[in-house]
Amino acid sequence: MKFFTALLAGLIFGAGLLVSGMTNPANVLGFLDIFGEWRPQLAIVMGAAVLTAAPSFWAVRRSRRSLLGAPVDLPDRRHIDKLLLAGAATFGVGWGLSGICPGPGIVLLASGHGMAYLFMAAVIAGMWLVQLILNKRALR
Amino acid sequence: MLIGAGTATLLLFNGRIAGVSGILGNVIREAAGEQGWRLGFLLGLLVPALILGTGPALLPHHWAWATGSGLLVGAGTQIGSGCTSGHGVCGLANLSTRSLAATLVFMTAAVLTVLVVRHGGLQ
Numbered sequence: 001m002k003f004f005t006a007l008l009a010g011l012i013f014g015a016g017l018l019v020s021g022m023t024n025p026a027n028v029l030g031f032l033d034i035f036g037e038w039r040p041q042l043a044i045v046m047g048a049a050v051l052t053a054a055p056s057f058w059a060v061r062r063s064r065r066s067l068l069g070a071p072v073d074l075p076d077r078r079h080i081d082k083l084l085l086a087g088a089a090t091f092g093v094g095w096g097l098s099g100i101c102p103g104p105g106i107v108l109l110a111s112g113h114g115m116a117y118l119f120m121a122a123v124i125a126g127m128w129l130v131q132l133i134l135n136k137r138a139l140r
Numbered sequence: 141m142l143i144g145a146g147t148a149t150l151l152l153f154n155g156r157i158a159g160v161s162g163i164l165g166n167v168i169r170e171a172a173g174e175q176g177w178r179l180g181f182l183l184g185l186l187v188p189a190l191i192l193g194t195g196p197a198l199l200p201h202h203w204a205w206a207t208g209s210g211l212l213v214g215a216g217t218q219i220g221s222g223c224t225s226g227h228g229v230c231g232l233a234n235l236s237t238r239s240l241a242a243t244l245v246f247m248t249a250a251v252l253t254v255l256v257v258r259h260g261g262l263q
Contacts, residue, residue: 102161
């Protein structure tokens with residue numbers, strides 16, 4: 001059951017990325033290019049996504065249980081630390097280079113284009129490398 | 141709105157955050173317990189594009205560009221615990237100051253990168 005509701009959630013999310021134009025890096029780069037020919041449309045997409053999702057966060061904060069009875073796993077770390085900021089900055093540079101973030105990266109695999117596969121392979125390699133290093137530091 | 145609805149669906153039914161980098165990171169980490177729902181979500185992301193096609197998409201032209209960008213995206217989202225969906229959509233919808241800080245930083249970094257690449261003579 002958990003698999004099917006997650007699949008459904010992914011389907012809706014993936015369809016949203018597709019119809020909103022988030023999966024075309026040209027749109028994303030145009031959105032990020034505020035000093036050039038700025039295309040602000042994706043700000044509306046993000047704003048709408050946040051507003052649509054917000055009531056569900058409010059609901060599960062009160063109930064503490066999902067509709068399938070699972071405990072709700074909300075991140076509750078509040079601390080803004082160096083890792084958070086350094087990671088966000090690193091991600092931002094990578095995102096700005098290609099206009100592809102992880103969600104659209106996965107959707108773009110459906111294009112069958114070699115560059116999309118190379119990009120996602122590099123994403124996974126980058127994640128794996130960081131996990132390796134952070135694990136070693138945690139063990140010390 | 142569909143992105144938000146997908147996020148709400150995963151949260152309401154599964155009690156989980158629809159952060160793509162977090163889900164992907166935990167799949168490769170082989171985090172304890174449930175991988176089923178994670179794979180379900182990632183598969184779901186892919187299916188609409190498989191049926192409808194991805195439409196026009198401007199992908200990197202050079203392999204080094206795709207690799208460098210991907211490495212930074214993968215490493216950055218792991219170090220910073222989130223990407224556009226985890227911090228930008230879920231975190232903001234959850235009124236997290238941590239996610240607001242992360243979102244402002246990655247947006248600024250991305251805008252500056254595009255500025256340098258497009259207007260700094262790199263492209």
